[in-house]
Amino acid sequence: MDHVADGKFQEIKVNGWDWSISDPAILDPWFDTWKQVAKKNMVKSSRVRAVFKVENKGSVYFVKYNHPVSLTSKIRSSFVPKSKSEFNSSMLLHEHGIPSIEICGWAKKGSESMLIARELENSVNARTYWFTEACTRVELKEKFLDSFSVFFRSFMSSGFYHPDFHLGNIMVRKDDMSFFLVDPYGVEKKGRLPGSQFFKMVRIIGAFRGEINDREAGEILLKARLAKDFKAANEVWYRILEAEAADVEKVWDKRKLQIITGKGNYCRVFKSCLGQGISIRNSMDGQAMIDNRILMDEKFDESYENERMPEAQAESQWLKSFKLQFHRLAHNMPLAWIKINDTESILVFARKASSNSIKAETVGEFLMRCRAAGIRMDLSRKLAESDGRIYIADYKDIFN
Template identity: 25%
Template sequence: MKNCNWSWRFATPAIAAELGDRPELLLEAGREVKSNPVRQVFRCGDYFLKYDKRSGRRLRSEWNCAQLIEREGIQLVEHLALGESSAGSILITRAFPEAEAVSDYFYRTYIEQPGEPAVFLNNFVHFARKVLESRLYHPDFHIGNVLYSPGLNRFALVDAQGVRKAGWFDRWFRRYSMERIGMEFRFSRTRHQMLKLLAALGIADPEEFYVEALVRESAALWHEWPRRRRQALAGYPKFSVQDGSLLRTVDPLRRTVPLENYEVLEGESALVESLFLSHFFLQLAQIPHRRVLALDRRNRQVYLEKISSSTVPTAAADYQERLNALDIHSETRDWGKDEFGRISLWNLDLIRLYV
């Protein structure tokens, strides 16, 4: 990169010595991992470099937010340096060792597999309570913005943007946007387990919070569903990918779901499309269900996960309360329980009428 009169500030003198006189040159040696028209993220060894082509105000704000978080004693990915010039600004952070987002780790370890996450969640609660009980307001506090390193058994915030000292309005009217982080684990947790988790997070009345949260989360889903519906049908990478004539499902880890152990259902275009969409609606609602693997619009077919011979009909248990919040009612015949005792909604016809 040309010398554009970069001005650098470093976290410590030791970091300044580590990065040298021209840290901007790390961009040329780095590998791009994310990009949009105005911002790029590169990885170079153990460093991440966020390069914003606009004025330095945005990354400068993030740098200041990071310092605020560190002063509260909250673990954050290490912010090393901020550079500003006429060409834009660069924020350099250190990679958190062998870490992945809590959302990804939880899905891979405790949803894909029949594991028990109690110990992991206890550790997460210890970290999350420190954030919730701090004097800060984080406008985007969710498990995708928290990293977990299994080797270190440590958590760290990865996104500091917008964090500020909590004002009166934040504490009274925006509190839910942070406390709802516990609700993001409800996919594999019973009502009783959720209430214990919410209590451990310091929620004063877990029962009242849980009931209200189901209503608020459901209202948010209905509000955003038209956009999510369009994205799923358009091959938006978070949900689906076009593969020849097939629009294939992408799982929460951005992996294309394998076409195996499935059955094909043929029908009218509206029918197969609505069954396909039912999968994404239930995924966003965090309700276990029979997966849809692919949609073939040209041949009017949908590929459904085959129901295991060991699956038996069962009552909805706690999940009916969650469907009630969506104003959807189910019967025992709509649900199945597998050999591990996991309950899933198998009758997608129940959902397709709404999506």
């Protein structure tokens, strides 16, 4: 292991890899057998990228390994490694006081590269935390949105542009509700952002649209100093809703195929022991919304009900429900689709329409949301209310 000191980071060579790292001891002993460690502690992987976890002297680190496949990507990575670009972006953020995870170093070997970051203790992915916990309790929801607004204001006023600015790239520390950027790749210091880039980043709050009302959206924008008053905030908010709706429509054909085949994260498709096709819906955080074992349980009727219908009708209603979910519009949502035979199906519903999230909105506001999603028909007689939440009870002829 050859060491060359360079300010805070040291330049070292280990097993053919050129590292720039804050403390070379971080690599001991796992890096000598990093491929085996990666296989054992893999967090996620794709054809060109993998993330795995390592432990060192009581600390936990995450390693992002980039291995381009195409010849063009390999050549580009040989000259400008992706890990180095992400490392430089992270240093720039820290220099300007933007909360982000601690990057401990990066490495290169040919066209391959690595980036290592220290785990942010007691933290969770912001998107996951929002859907599983934060939006379910009033006090927690308010604290989450208030703290997010502070982070949002800090980032938007910094003059940085992030091409992939969304909740999935942000962590939240649960003990003090502080937010941190975890994927700085592509971040640039722009000064004053062009309008299109500014709006693209402001759209991050569109992720909350199913759980916040117009007032709460306006408060986020005002606290982040992105609007001068509620009227201006509402105009920005509805531009965001319309942009989100346009994106839903743009990818709908692809999503529809994923829903039918079960190849996405939206539902699970399998065969029962009787050979019946079953689709189980997933929640926003990827968990099954109903246990398939309950479908045959004697207590099924206590909480659920079946609606028998022709297969074509069941498929149509199943798909329309997902489209409404993508638009984040509350509705009487089927939790499972069971294909009894080639012509007949069953949709399974909860006996009481419910939502984990807390949201107070008027009928008028809900109808405005529907119009922003592109639904122009009169829905006033198709709405119902449960536990203070307005929802669409009948949507058989929507999107026709």
